[in-house]
Each structure stands twice: as structure tokens, then as C-alpha cells.
Amino acid sequence: xxFRSFVCIIALGTTIALPxxxxxxxxxxQRQGQFKLFVHNFGLLGGMAQGRIxxxxxxxxxxxxxxxxxxxxxxxxxxxxxxDSASVSGTRANPAIWENLDDFVAKxxxxxxxxxxxxxxxxxxxxxxxxxxxxxxxxxxxxxxxYRDEAS
Amino acid sequence: xxFRSFVCIIALGTTIALPxxxxxxxxxxQRQGQFKLFVHNFGLLGGMAQGRIxxxxxxxxxxxxxxxxxxxxxxxxxxxxxxDSASVSGTRANPAIWENLDDFVAKxxxxxxxxxxxxxxxxxxxxxxxxxxxxxxxxxxxxxxxYRDEAS
Numbered sequence: 122x123x124f125r126s127f128v129c130i131i132a133l134g135t136t137i138a139l140p141x142x143x144x145x146x147x148x149x150x151q152r153q154g155q156f157k158l159f160v161h162n163f164g165l166l167g168g169m170a171q172g173r174i175x176x177x178x179x180x181x182x183x184x185x186x187x188x189x190x191x192x193x194x195x196x197x198x199x200x201x202x203x204x205d206s207a208s209v210s211g212t213r214a215n216p217a218i219w220e221n222l223d224d225f226v227a228k229x230x231x232x233x234x235x236x237x238x239x240x241x242x243x244x245x246x247x248x249x250x251x252x253x254x255x256x257x258x259x260x261x262x263x264x265x266x267x268y269r270d271e272a273s
Numbered sequence: 274x275x276f277r278s279f280v281c282i283i284a285l286g287t288t289i290a291l292p293x294x295x296x297x298x299x300x301x302x303q304r305q306g307q308f309k310l311f312v313h314n315f316g317l318l319g320g321m322a323q324g325r326i327x328x329x330x331x332x333x334x335x336x337x338x339x340x341x342x343x344x345x346x347x348x349x350x351x352x353x354x355x356x357d358s359a360s361v362s363g364t365r366a367n368p369a370i371w372e373n374l375d376d377f378v379a380k381x382x383x384x385x386x387x388x389x390x391x392x393x394x395x396x397x398x399x400x401x402x403x404x405x406x407x408x409x410x411x412x413x414x415x416x417x418x419x420y421r422d423e424a425s
Binding site for chain 1: 299300302303305306307308309310312313317335338339342343345346347349350351
């Protein structure tokens with residue numbers, strides 16, 4: 122009986138104390154992978170928009186095409202229940218996402234629309250690219266402000 | 274003089290001994306992000322092809338569309354020189370990639386073609402999806418055998 126109690130206590134303790142890590146759910150690394158690719162392209166375009174990188178029409182168009190394709194990747198299997206920052210370490214996905222899924226999806230839709238707009242103009246000169254880049258940045262920011270935790 | 278020599282030795286030692294990690298070059302995490310998204314979709318389709326997951330025409334089409342879009346993401350800025358597994362820890366990208374860039378690009382082109390073929394048939398029944406899935410798997414494998422290190 123003593124051994125059984127000990128095992129039960131250990132088991133209970135394990136259940137309560139065991140932290141859940143992001144790597145336990147591949148969807149977290151997968152969606153973070155998508156954001157890394159956003160950064161890959163957004164960073165180049167942002168650098169050109171801000172004058173830190175010389176504007177290059179071909180490179181700008183390539184990065185805008187990339188953003189367009191990336192935003193076509195469906196999100197439905199990347200945000201499973203239980204992968205919020207209150208449940209799992211290693212993610213900045215605020216639980217508010219799952220309380221406001223319609224709004225979250227709408228905000229991603231705004232990014233899709235903005236990326237499509239940017240794709241139309243990115244190779245047409247710095248001013249045109251800047252005008253198309255603005256709404257992309259705004260749609261990123263709107264979603265981050267609502268649903269991304271502060272960096273720890 | 275003694276202090277200067279000491280500083281020089283420390284500086285030299287630091288240069289030689291400091292390991293280079295994958296996180297020092299964002300392109301590595303970014304391209305790994307793309308592979309994670311490949312797995313996200315390839316895993317579902319492979320599960321259906323092998324009968325481990327029930328075939329669902331809508332889900333299969335969604336995953337195939339995702340693979341199509343992902344394979345349109347340009348690779349030119351994701352494989353900078355010096356990000357091979359002999360130079361950097363945390364990557365399985367064999368140095369042979371950079372010695373055979375034309376072949377590496379051609380192998381990615383084969384994946385693009387196969388993904389386009391899969392997209393045409395993925396929602397058209399299990400047999401059609403399987404037929405389209407085969408060439409995708411083969412193109413992945415051909416590149417991995419040539420250019421990906423064994424898992425450590």
C-alpha cells in the first residue's frame with residue numbers, strides 16, 4: 122500500500138509538474154516556421170522601404186511574390202487547441218486567439234489582401250513598393266498587438 | 274606589452290574556438306521553417322496515401338495547395354555561403370550543396386513540378402492522390418540522399 126501511494130503521488134506530481142514544451146506539438150514549430158519566412162521577406166522589403174537597403178525592383182518583386190505565396194498557406198491545422206502560451210512554453214500565441222477565432226482569421230485575411238496588393242506594385246519603383254508595403258506592415262502589427270505576447 | 278599580448282591571445286583564442294551556431298544566421302532557421310511546413314502537409318498526405326489517415330478529398334486538396342504555394346517560395350536567399358554543416362552547427366545541409374548548386378536547384382525544380390502535378394489530382398480520389406504523391410516523395414528523397422546529412 123505504501124508503494125502504491127508513493128507511485129500515485131509521483132504520478133500525480135508528474136502530471137501536475139511536467140511542463141509542456143512547444144516542441145511536443147509540431148504545429149507550433151511549423152507555424153513559427155511560417156513566421157520566420159515572413160520575416161525573411163518582410164525584412165528585405167522593410168529595409169528597402171526605410172532606405173537601409175537599396176531598392177532593387179527584381180529583389181522587391183521576388184520578396185513580394187514570396188509573401189503572396191506564404192500567405193496562401195492555409196492556417197486551419199497550424200493553431201490547434203492547447204497550443205497557446207498559457208498551456209505551452211515556447212510560444213507567444215496568446216490564449217485570446219482561441220477566444221476570438223473569427224477575428225484572428227479576419228486579421229490573417231487582411232494580411233492576405235495586403236500581400237496581394239504589394240505583389241502588384243513591388244517591382245514598380247520604390248514609391249509604389251512603399252505604398253504597397255504599408256498595409257502589409259499594418260496588418261502584421263494589428264494581429265501582433267491583439268494576439269502576440271510580449272517577448273520575454 | 275604583456276597586457277596587449279594577453280588581449281591578442283584571448284582575441285585569437287576566441288576567434289578560433291567560438292563555435293558558429295545556426296541561430297547566428299537567420300537564413301538557416303528560415304529555410305528550416307520551410308521544411309517544417311513541408312512536413313506539415315507532406316505528413317498528412319503521406320498518412321492518407323499509406324492508409325494511416327482516412328482519405329478526405331478537401332483536406333488532401335488543401336495540403337496539396339499548401340505544398341504548391343510553399344514550393345513557389347524562391348530559394349535564392351535561403352542558402353547563403355557558409356551555412357553548411359561543416360561550417361555551422363544545427364544544420365544538416367551538406368557542403369555538397371554549394372559544390373553542386375545547379376543540381377541542387379534542379380532537384381528543387383523537380384519538387385516544384387511534382388507539387389504542381391499533385392495539386393491537379395489530390396482532391397480527385399485516393400488513387401489519383403497517391404499517383405500524384407509518389408513523385409513528390411521521390412523528389413524529396415532524391416535531394417535528401419544527395420544533400421542532407423544523416424540525423425545525428
